[in-house]
Amino acid sequence: MRERLDMKRAVPAREGSTVTLAEKTPLRLDSGTEIGPFAMSYMTYGTLNEAKSNAVLICHALTGDQYVASDHPVTGKPGWWGRMVGPGKVLDTDRYFVICANVLGGCMGTAGPQEIDPETGRPWGLGFPVITIGDMVRAQSLLIDHLGIDELFCVIGGSMGGMQVLQWAAAYPERVANAVPIACAARHSAQNIAFHEVGRQAIMADPQWRGGDYYESGETPRAGLAVARMAAHVTYLSETALHRKFGRNLQNRERLTYGFDADFQVESYLRHQGITFVDRFDANSYLYITRAMDYFDLAAEHGGVLARAFANSRTRFCVVSFSSDWLFPTTEARDVVRALNASAANVSFVEIQTDKGHDAFLLDEPEMFATIGGFLEASAVRRGIL
């Protein structure tokens, strides 16, 4: 693993659009710091109709980015939600104008710790302000303003993307017609904060991290970031899925080696996940974004009562969870549904039976496609989006 981790760092190529936001008035962050002007990179698919009524905002997850349905400029892999987005798909790009922006704090073109701080002329590093899910959403709202869109037909996303969906619905209820939070919760659990802390400590324990100031050293904390990814990746799967995929099968060998090489397929798989991740992700971004998730607690912003976050909401909600997701279990989705009921909001809730764990939202789950598709179709027809 060591020698493979030392492969030379790929330079992220960028495509799509980048816009400068908060040019006149800086964006005030939850921490009290102000940021702006700042860059935001995004991709769009499809065409915005004349009434500007067919816009769908996709919010990406922790390690996602704006390349929803196009090949990734660094890895060359197809878009992360190509199953969901495209002509004839659930998010039909012949029908909807689909937007996805790299989150604030990210590393694919939007302002984040690896970008240049205009005041110093050097990369931000840990000088970048700590951001929250609320900050990410406020920044996205500036992009939606920039695109001239008043109301989004739908805001949708899984995992951290789902947190942003809930935040959108709470902060801008009049701008969200339909909200689809998938595999998420209204707050990050202690267990999830714990896993994130393991990942952050792995990064910070890597000598190449250099207190976050590694950009000009020619090295990055690849080993630390890879370990962080490996630990996190386990939480995205399920015991059943791991067993079905790997069991105790050995990796390209007949017998145990009595050493610490990757004897088991599951080890080899995780190492691969770690190694490929570091080519496309910035370690400091990982610190900032995991922190934003940890800080997320929508009820806390509303006097401890989650239902207040959605008071008088006219948004239609479709909450989706997966039966084998132990990172964001169905019980947490149910808490959201309960709060939405308590505010008399229009809510649908489906739990998809699957053994694929948290990652199921990225995979081929026909029942997820059918339920979200039907949910959106009903609203689209009523709104004359054909």
Add this chain to the structure above:
Amino acid sequence: MATIDIGLGRNIEIRDDLLLIAEMVAANSRVLDVGCDDGSLLAFLARHSNVDARGIEISQAGVNSCVSRGLSVIQGDADTDLVDYPADSFDYAILSQTLQAMRQPRTVLNELLRVGRRAIVSFPNFGFWKVRLDLLLRGRMPMTDALDAAWYETPNIHFCTILDFVLLCRDLGITIEQSIITGQTGKPLRHLGTGRVANLFGATGVFLLSRGDR
């Protein structure tokens, strides 16, 4: 047209029952259908009466099928989950052919009339003559086409008669605004009232209820 045998159980041909309930619902109102099954009543109300229709269904497969058809439905249990809704959230809370499967029918009835300004409740009448005859002559728990589950596996654990229901409403201070008693064929039986005759000849009762204090 559908025949409602003795109208017990949830597998009756729902169309007649559904139409009777639908006729009680004012257009453009807000409705919660508790135990909405495959969502046919919700779909009907949304289509014909421009109703803001929501549903609770205990089976996740039923929920997913409803949501796929564009209906707003959540997975939930009427016995425990109505408590989540604020008072007066809906104009009507509907419980069709489900009261007898509740663990706490009395509590559920109160809850329906808390979250809904009115409630519409339909249930199979265990006082129906055929049911009585079955028990009297055979000495066995009634089982028919509609009530096809044996006593040890039926979800229906709290059967009542029309008289029982009327008495419970009186005890709870609930006003019966309208009642429709249907016979074996599912057709309404006119001018039966809600007394002993209705209790003998009615296979199903459909009741529009409101809180007595209003």
